[in-house]
Amino acid sequence: MxxxxxxxxxxxxxxxxxxxxxxxxxxxxxxxxxxxxxxxxxxxxxxxxxxxxxxxxxxxxxxxxxxxxxxxxxxxxxxxxxxxxxxxxxxxxxxxxxxxxxxxxxxxxxxxxxxxxxxxxxxxxxLTIAAGVKSLLRGAREMEVDLPRATAVVIGATGSIGSACVELIAPHVEHIVMVARNLTRLQRLLAELADRVPCSLSIETDVRAAVPRGGLVLTATTSTQELIEPADLQTGAVVCELSLPHDVGQRVAIERPDVLVTEGGNxxxxxxxxxxxxxxxxxxxxxxxxxxxxxxxxxxxxxxxxxxxxxxxxxxxxxxxxxxxxxxxxxxxxxxxxADMRAFDKPITAETIAAARAAAQKRRATSAERKRAAV
Ligand SMILES: NC(=O)c1ccc[n+]([C@@H]2O[C@H](COP(=O)([O-])OP(=O)(O)OC[C@H]3O[C@@H](n4cnc5c(N)ncnc54)[C@H](OP(=O)(O)O)[C@@H]3O)[C@@H](O)[C@H]2O)c1
Known part of the structure; x- marks a missing residue:
C-alpha cells in the first residue's frame, strides 16, 4: 500500500x-x-x-x-x-x-x-512521541545524567506530543516541570496526571523560569520563535528538540558547548x-x-x-x-x-559528546571553585 x-x-x-x-x-x-x-x-x-x-x-x-x-x-x-x-x-x-x-x-x-x-x-x-522520549533518554545516558534523581522540563506539556511525553518520561525521573502558556490547561493536566504518574509534577508558564530547573529538557511547542536562552540551561543539560520550527537556536550550540542538543524525531x-x-x-x-x-x-x-x-x-x-x-x-x-543523533543540520559524533561531557565537567569544577573562593 x-x-x-x-x-x-x-x-x-x-x-x-x-x-x-x-x-x-x-x-x-x-x-x-x-x-x-x-x-x-x-x-x-x-x-x-x-x-x-x-x-x-x-x-x-x-x-x-x-x-x-x-x-x-x-x-x-x-x-x-x-x-x-x-x-x-x-x-x-x-x-x-x-x-x-x-x-x-x-x-x-x-x-x-x-x-x-x-x-x-x-x-x-x-511514533514522534516514542522516538522523542527514547532520544531524550539516550542523550541522558550519553551525558551520564543521574536519571532517578533528575528533573525533566517538558515545554509544550499540554500539547498532543508533550502530554504523552510527560507520561512516558515520568517513570525514569524524580520530577517533571510541565510548561505551556495557558495556566488553566496546565492545571487541568496536573490534576489529571498527578495520581497516574510515578514522579512528582509541577507547572510553570514561564519558559525562562522553568529551563534552569531541569537537567533534561524536551521541547514540543508550536512557538514560531526560539524559546530557549543559552544562559538558562543547566551545566551538562540534555535538550531534546521535537518542535518544527525549532525552539532551540544555533546560539545554544555556540555559547553552550557543555550542553547536548539533539533533534528527537529522526x-x-x-x-x-x-x-x-x-x-x-x-x-x-x-x-x-x-x-x-x-x-x-x-x-x-x-x-x-x-x-x-x-x-x-x-x-x-x-x-x-x-x-x-x-x-x-x-x-x-x-x-x-x-537515527544517529543530529542537531543544527549536523551529525553529533562520539567526539562531540565526549567534548560536551568534558566541557560540563570543567564548568562544574569552575563553578565549585568560585563558590569555595566566595566562602
Ligand atoms: N519531529 C517530528 O517528527 C514532529 C512530528 C510532529 C510534530 N512535530 C512538531 O511538534 C510540535 C508540537 O506539536 P503538537 O502536535 O504536540 O502541537 P499542540 O498539540 O498544538 O501542542 C503545542 C504545545 O505547545 C505549547 N506552546 C505553544 N507556544 C508556546 C510558547 N511560546 N511557549 C510555551 N509553550 C508553548 C502549547 O500550549 P500553550 O498554547 O498553552 O502555550 C501546547 O502545549 C510542533 O512544532 C510540530 O510541528 C514534530
Missing part, C-alpha cells in the same frame, strides 16, 4: 531548500506567493524496504504555508489547502496520509481533516530510501535529513502503509499511549530505528 505525507516549509530556509528559485526573494513576497500557490506533489519517496521484504512508496505533497500563516490565516482556508494536498496524494495512489508539522497541529489536530479526507489520516505523533528508514523531486525526476529533493532517515511522523505513515492499515491512526490531542507502544513495536519489526 502507498502513502502520502503533507509537508510545508517550517522556515524560510526550508522554502529555499524545497524551491531553490526562491533564493533572494524577501519574506513578504514569499508569503504572498505561498498564500496563493496551490498544493503540489513535491517529492516521490521510493526504496523503503523492510528486512522481511515488504515495500512501500509514497509522495510528499506540499501545502505551501509557513507556520505563521497556518496559525494566522482563516482556519477554513488552511484546511482547504491541506485537503487539496491530501487529494493530490490520493490521486497518485496513496491509501493513507500523514500530516506533517503544523498541518497536524491546526484546529483539532487532524480530526476535522480526517472527517473530510478521501483516505485515512494520521498525524504521525505516536528515524533511520529500512532499505534504501530516496526522495526525488517530482517536477525534476532524477534530482534529489533536499529535505535536510541525514541520508537514509526521515522524521518520525513520516516514518509512522510509512509503517502504517507497510502494515496495509486502511484506517485513521493518530488524531486529536488526547494521545492513546497504547498506540504509541503499538506503532513503536510495528516500526521496530519493519526495521525502523532511532
Amino acid at each position: 502507498k502513502f502520502a505525507f503533507v509537508i510545508h516549509p517550517t522556515s524560510l530556509d526550508d522554502v529555499v531548500r524545497y524551491e531553490p528559485g526562491a533564493v533572494g526573494k524577501g519574506r513578504p513576497l514569499i508569503e504572498k506567493i505561498m498564500e496563493w500557490m496551490p498544493a503540489y506533489a513535491a517529492a516521490h519517496v521510493t526504496g523503503v524496504r523492510t528486512p522481511d521484504g515488504r515495500e512501500t512508496e509514497g509522495w510528499f505533497v506540499g501545502a505551501t504555508f509557513l507556520p505563521e500563516q497556518m496559525l494566522a490565516l482563516p482556519r477554513e482556508r488552511v484546511y482547504q489547502k491541506i485537503l487539496e494536498a491530501i487529494r493530490i496524494g490520493a490521486d497518485l495512489g496513496a491509501e493513507i496520509v500523514g500530516l506533517g508539522a503544523f498541518t497536524g497541529v491546526v484546529g483539532d489536530a487532524g480530526i476535522t481533516l480526517a472527517e473530510r479526507s478521501p483516505i485515512p489520516v494520521t498525524t504521525g505523533n505516536s 528515524m533511520r528508514v529500512p532499505g534504501n530510501v530516496r526522495f526525488e523531486r517530482v517536477r525534476e525526476p532524477g534530482r534529489e529533493f533536499n529535505n535536510a535529513f541525514a541520508p537514509g532517515t526521515a522524521l518520525a511522523c513520516m516514518s509512522e505513515t510509512m509503517v502504517l502503509a507497510l502494515e496495509n492499515r486502511r484506517a485513521h491512526y493518530t488524531l486529536g490531542r488526547g494521545i492513546d499511549l497504547a498506540k504509541v507502544r503499538e506503532i513503536e513495536t510495528l516500526a521496530t519489526r519493519a526495521g525502523f530505528e532511532l
Whole structure:
C-alpha cells in the first residue's frame, strides 16, 4: 500500500531548500506567493524496504504555508489547502496520509481533516512521541545524567506530543516541570496526571523560569520563535528538540558547548530510501535529513502503509499511549530505528559528546571553585 505525507516549509530556509528559485526573494513576497500557490506533489519517496521484504512508496505533497500563516490565516482556508494536498496524494495512489508539522497541529489536530479526507489520516505523533522520549533518554545516558534523581522540563506539556511525553518520561525521573502558556490547561493536566504518574509534577508558564530547573529538557511547542536562552540551561543539560520550527537556536550550540542538543524525531528508514523531486525526476529533493532517515511522523505513515492499515491512526490531542507502544513495536519489526543523533543540520559524533561531557565537567569544577573562593 502507498502513502502520502503533507509537508510545508517550517522556515524560510526550508522554502529555499524545497524551491531553490526562491533564493533572494524577501519574506513578504514569499508569503504572498505561498498564500496563493496551490498544493503540489513535491517529492516521490521510493526504496523503503523492510528486512522481511515488504515495500512501500509514497509522495510528499506540499501545502505551501509557513507556520505563521497556518496559525494566522482563516482556519477554513488552511484546511482547504491541506485537503487539496491530501487529494493530490490520493490521486497518485496513496491509501493513507500523514500530516506533517503544523498541518497536524491546526484546529483539532487532524480530526476535522480526517472527517473530510478521501483516505485515512494520521498525524504521525505516536511514533514522534516514542522516538522523542527514547532520544531524550539516550542523550541522558550519553551525558551520564543521574536519571532517578533528575528533573525533566517538558515545554509544550499540554500539547498532543508533550502530554504523552510527560507520561512516558515520568517513570525514569524524580520530577517533571510541565510548561505551556495557558495556566488553566496546565492545571487541568496536573490534576489529571498527578495520581497516574510515578514522579512528582509541577507547572510553570514561564519558559525562562522553568529551563534552569531541569537537567533534561524536551521541547514540543508550536512557538514560531526560539524559546530557549543559552544562559538558562543547566551545566551538562540534555535538550531534546521535537518542535518544527525549532525552539532551540544555533546560539545554544555556540555559547553552550557543555550542553547536548539533539533533534528527537529522526528515524533511520529500512532499505534504501530516496526522495526525488517530482517536477525534476532524477534530482534529489533536499529535505535536510541525514541520508537514509526521515522524521518520525513520516516514518509512522510509512509503517502504517507497510502494515496495509486502511484506517485513521493518530488524531486529536488526547494521545492513546497504547498506540504509541503499538506503532513503536510495528516500526521496530519493519526495521525502523532511532537515527544517529543530529542537531543544527549536523551529525553529533562520539567526539562531540565526549567534548560536551568534558566541557560540563570543567564548568562544574569552575563553578565549585568560585563558590569555595566566595566562602
Ligand atoms: N519531529 C517530528 O517528527 C514532529 C512530528 C510532529 C510534530 N512535530 C512538531 O511538534 C510540535 C508540537 O506539536 P503538537 O502536535 O504536540 O502541537 P499542540 O498539540 O498544538 O501542542 C503545542 C504545545 O505547545 C505549547 N506552546 C505553544 N507556544 C508556546 C510558547 N511560546 N511557549 C510555551 N509553550 C508553548 C502549547 O500550549 P500553550 O498554547 O498553552 O502555550 C501546547 O502545549 C510542533 O512544532 C510540530 O510541528 C514534530
